[in-house]
Amino acid sequence: MTAHELLVRLKSGSVASEAVQEALYARIEKVDSKINAYVRRADFRKNDAVNKKQGLLFSLPVTVKDNICTEGLNTECCSKILAGFCPPYEATVISKLKKAGAEIFPLKANMDEFAFGSSTENSCFGPTHNPWNLGCVPGGSSGGSAAAVAADEAIWALGSDTGGSIRQPASFCGVVGLKPTYGRVSRFGLIAFASSLDQIGPITKDVEDAAILTQAISGYDPNDSTSVDQDVPDYLKSLTKDIKGLRVGIPKEYFVEGMDSEVKSVIEQAVNKLKTLGASVKEVSLPHTEYAVPVYYIIATAEASSNLARFDGVQYGYRAKSDNLIEMYKRTRAEGFGDEAKRRIILGTFALSHGYYDAYYLRALKVRTLIKQDFDRVFAEFDCIAAPTSPTPAFKLGERASEPLKMYLSDIYTISVNLAGIPAISIPCGFTKDKLPVGLQIMAGSFNEEMLFRVAHTFEQNTEWHKIKSSL
Amino acid sequence: MAIDNETIRHVAHLARIDLQAKELERLHVQLHEILGFIDKISNLNIEDVLPASHILPISNVLREDIPHTSLTPERALENAPSKKGNFFSVPKIIE
Numbered sequence: 001m002t003a004h005e006l007l008v009r010l011k012s013g014s015v016a017s018e019a020v021q022e023a024l025y026a027r028i029e030k031v032d033s034k035i036n037a038y039v040r041r042a043d044f045r046k047n048d049a050v051n052k053k054q055g056l057l058f059s060l061p062v063t064v065k066d067n068i069c070t071e072g073l074n075t076e077c078c079s080k081i082l083a084g085f086c087p088p089y090e091a092t093v094i095s096k097l098k099k100a101g102a103e104i105f106p107l108k109a110n111m112d113e114f115a116f117g118s119s120t121e122n123s124c125f126g127p128t129h130n131p132w133n134l135g136c137v138p139g140g141s142s143g144g145s146a147a148a149v150a151a152d153e154a155i156w157a158l159g160s161d162t163g164g165s166i167r168q169p170a171s172f173c174g175v176v177g178l179k180p181t182y183g184r185v186s187r188f189g190l191i192a193f194a195s196s197l198d199q200i201g202p203i204t205k206d207v208e209d210a211a212i213l214t215q216a217i218s219g220y221d222p223n224d225s226t227s228v229d230q231d232v233p234d235y236l237k238s239l240t241k242d243i244k245g246l247r248v249g250i251p252k253e254y255f256v257e258g259m260d261s262e263v264k265s266v267i268e269q270a271v272n273k274l275k276t277l278g279a280s281v282k283e284v285s286l287p288h289t290e291y292a293v294p295v296y297y298i299i300a301t302a303e304a305s306s307n308l309a310r311f312d313g314v315q316y317g318y319r320a321k322s323d324n325l326i327e328m329y330k331r332t333r334a335e336g337f338g339d340e341a342k343r344r345i346i347l348g349t350f351a352l353s354h355g356y357y358d359a360y361y362l363r364a365l366k367v368r369t370l371i372k373q374d375f376d377r378v379f380a381e382f383d384c385i386a387a388p389t390s391p392t393p394a395f396k397l398g399e400r401a402s403e404p405l406k407m408y409l410s411d412i413y414t415i416s417v418n419l420a421g422i423p424a425i426s427i428p429c430g431f432t433k434d435k436l437p438v439g440l441q442i443m444a445g446s447f448n449e450e451m452l453f454r455v456a457h458t459f460e461q462n463t464e465w466h467k468i469k470s471s472l
Numbered sequence: 473m474a475i476d477n478e479t480i481r482h483v484a485h486l487a488r489i490d491l492q493a494k495e496l497e498r499l500h501v502q503l504h505e506i507l508g509f510i511d512k513i514s515n516l517n518i519e520d521v522l523p524a525s526h527i528l529p530i531s532n533v534l535r536e537d538i539p540h541t542s543l544t545p546e547r548a549l550e551n552a553p554s555k556k557g558n559f560f561s562v563p564k565i566i567e
Contacts (some may be wrong), residue, residue, distance in 0.1 A: 088547040183528050196527060225533040226526075294510040305487060312488065314560050316551035325563045326488070334490035342489055346480065347503060349487040359514070365523030369512050373525060405505050421527035446528075 003060055003156050003209045004020045011060040011084055015102070017059035020155070024061065028107070028153050031472055034134055037148035038107040039066055039078060039125040040213040055101020057216065062097055063154035065145050067115055068200065069189040070094055073106060077191050078123035079113045081336025082317040091189020092224065093158060093200050093217040100216045107155060110144030112310065113338045115165055115193045116408045117141050121401050122340045129397070130172060131470040132436055136394040139169030145203045146173040151472055156213055160190055162197045163296055163416025167426035170203055171389035171439025174428045174468070175211045176456070177203045181227035181446045182421035185214075186221030194303035195226070196417040197296075206466050207427065207457040212233035214449060221243040230447060238453040241461050244278030246419075248455075249382040253289035254413055261390040266430035266438040267388045270459070273429075274386060277458055284382060286374040291367050292416040297408055298364035299419070305348030311336065343404060353377040372420045379445040384455055388413055389426040389439035425452040437465075475503050 009015035032038055051229040064070055067077045069087035071094075074080040094104060112122040120143025128143040130136040131151040138147040142159025146169035149157050159166040161179035170177025178201045185200045192198060202213035215236070220229040250271060255264065275281050313319030313332035320331035337345070351360040378385060391412060400407040417424040422443055429440035440459070442453040460466050477500055484491045491499070545558045554561040 001528055085551055088543055088550055152513045175477065182528075186532055222491040222535060225528070225535075226528065228528065228530070278500055289515065294512050297506065298508060298513075309488075313553060314562055317553070319553035323563050325565045328563050331487075334492075337489070339495075342495070343499065343502065344492075345487050346483050346499065347506065350475070350479070350503075353486065354481060359512070363513055363518065365525060366518040367516060368524040368527075369521050370516075372527065375542040404502055405509055408506075419524075419527075443497040471542070 002205045004212060006060060006155060007058055008324070010060065021061060024105070024153065024155070027151075031151055032153060034129060035131060035147050035151050035153065036126055036128045037110055037144045037153055039110050039123070039144070040074060044107055044272065046209060055099070057097070057100045057102035059101060059103045060155055061103040061105040062213070063105045063107070063109050063145060063148050063157035064094070065142055065157070065159050065402050066111050067160060067191045068093065068158060070104055070108070070192065072216070073104070075108065075191070077114045078111050078125055079341065080124045080318055081311045081332070085316050087189070089189065092186035092221045094189065096217050096219070104231065105154065106280055109142070109148055112141035112143070113341050114191070114269050115141040115160055115162055115342055116167060116304070116340045118164070119395075120144060121168070121397065122338055124338060127397060130394045132174065133394065133434070135396055136436065137172070137397055139172035139390070139394060141165040142203060143169045144169050146175055146177065149173070149175045149203050149205060150470060156209050156273060158200055158217070159203050160198055160200050161418065161450045162193050162300060163288070163418050164411040166201045166203060167389050167414050167424060167439065167441060168411065170426045171441075172437065173207060174437030174465070174470070175203055176207055176425065176427050176466070177201065177402065178210050178214060178425045178449070178452065179417060179423060180214060180218065181423045183226055184423070184447065184449070185217050186219070186224040186227045188221055188223035190308040193280065194300040195307065196303060197300060197332050205262040207453060208236070208239060210425065211239060211366055211453045233450055235450065235453050238450040239457045241458050242456055243274065243455055243458045246384065246455065247382045248274055248279045248281045249284035249378050249385045250281060250386055251286045251289065251385060252283050253286050254387045258391055258409070258412070259388070262432040263388055263390070263392060263438050266432070267440060270429040270440045271386055273459060273463065274455070277462060282382075284378050284385065284449065286378065288331065288367065288370045288374050289416060292371055292419060293408060293412055295364045295367045295371065296415045296419060297347070298360050299368065301344045302351045302361050305349070305352065306347045308341070308345055332437070340404070368419050371416055375420045375422055375445075383444070384451050385443040387441050387443070389441040390414070393432045393434075393436035393438060413441060422446050423449050427456045427460055429459070429463070429464060431468075437457030475500070475507055
């Protein structure tokens with residue numbers, strides 16, 4: 001059941017909050033040994049007393065990704081180097097949710113270590129499996145959050161998105177995922193991967209839930225100097241079920257080689273649906289699209305190499321034994337980080353190092369400007385852009401694990417959005433012959449989440465895709 | 473741009489990560505491939521383009537200079553692998 005349907009029942013008293021928690025625990029007990037959406041299940045002792053709260057969200061539990069700090073609940077980024085870390089403070093999004101009356105679900109969601117990945121295979125707790133096909137990945141890095149929502153092990157969830165980490169798993173798992181505008185949601189308490197790209201956002205069963213959850217977590221926060229002091233609109237007002245006359249751009253660079261033919265035809269049908277709903281659809285060009293992945297893997301790894309310098313065995317987490325300080329750092333990081341984390345830290349350190357800075361990092365920042373300008377030009381004439389979320393449906397576990405470059409290319413349609421700082425949503429829009437979900441991505445100009453909700457909700461309410469469940 | 477083992481070893485040292493010989497070998501192949509792909513951006517003419525140092529039009533954000541409470545030393549040290557009194561403890565750095 002969706003959160004907004006449950007909220008109606010909780011408010012009328014026909015469902016008790018304890019019953020919601022119990023139902024989730026029972027579901028997790030039944031299916032999570034197959035899915036592995038939640039981590040540290042063995043150490044978990046469930047807290048029977050639900051704090052009855054009124055407020056907007058009526059004690060409805062929210063599932064949280066393992067890189068968002070929850071006071072008193074371990075937050076380990078699914079990395080050995082943060083083993084045992086129990087934050088002495090909480091993220092702003094968590095305080096906001098509590099204030100709105102929500103309950104923080106006491107199990108955290110699986111993810112790629114430090115959000116480095118597109119498949120949730122890089123978790124020190126083992127991979128999450130896709131509820132639609134257990135042999136496939138759920139996408140990543142917020143794969144645990146997306147799989148939990150898809151498998152009814154969560155009502156709704158928070159993920160984080162640096163290059164597609166909310167939208168791509170939402171697409172692979174057949175649920176809704178939104179990356180808000182950079183600066184819309186506070187990053188305070190989100191363990192940083194790439195500070196100029198990271199945003200926290202919702203993963204939900206439908207668009208109305210995404211609007212409610214985005215509303216609850218958005219807004220200025222003095223603890224995050226990059227959050228923007230701008231009023232948060234009432235997103236529920238955007239659910240107008242009307243897109244007549246809206247100008248929708250289809251970027252031609254997103255329909256090129258490398259795209260799965262089934263995904264292509266599902267997306268074409270979805271675009272036709274937008275047309276029949278009254279939108280005026282035209283091809284547009286984002287000429288620097290092909291540079292997005294290289295630019296991203298310079299900027300994101302450079303920022304990561306700096307952000308992850310703090311994991312050195314001194315203040316928290318894992319420490320290797322040594323009598324020498326530098327040796328202690330080196331061994332702690334060698335033993336504590338997984339392969340992908342090491343690869344990205346070394347690549348990022350290289351891009352920032354003496355002699356290479358101009359050729360890589362500075363150059364990448366300049367191309368980032370060009371990518372942003374591509375979007376500015378399109379949004380001067382169009383209300384939104386519609387595109388696939390991912391070039392393929394969920395791929396097989398292990399298929400890309402040993403080929404980092406191939407894995408990086410699975411983010412080809414999501415990365416530009418983070419580089420430009422704009423918001424985008426992925427919604428279910430069909431299936432392949434093998435019954436794997438396909439996601440439609442809608443992008444809008446900065447701080448125009450309302451447009452995303454309007455278009456996504458109208459599409460959703462005129463299709464049945466979001467109602468189809470996996471036969472788990 | 474080609475990257476050799478010596479450079480990788482140096483960068484790993486800067487990043488304070490011990491690499492096993494096998495890891496170094498594998499990284500060499502993978503980084504070579506990744507950098508080959510990344511080099512795509514070297515063809516663009518970007519002389520007159522300004523770097524996007526920040527994606528939002530905000531700058532020099534300062535907070536009010538008002539004292540406020542922060543974590544107590546006990547709370548801040550809760551997760552420390554090793555501590556002495558009110559301090560994080562590390563291996564000896566001065567002989």
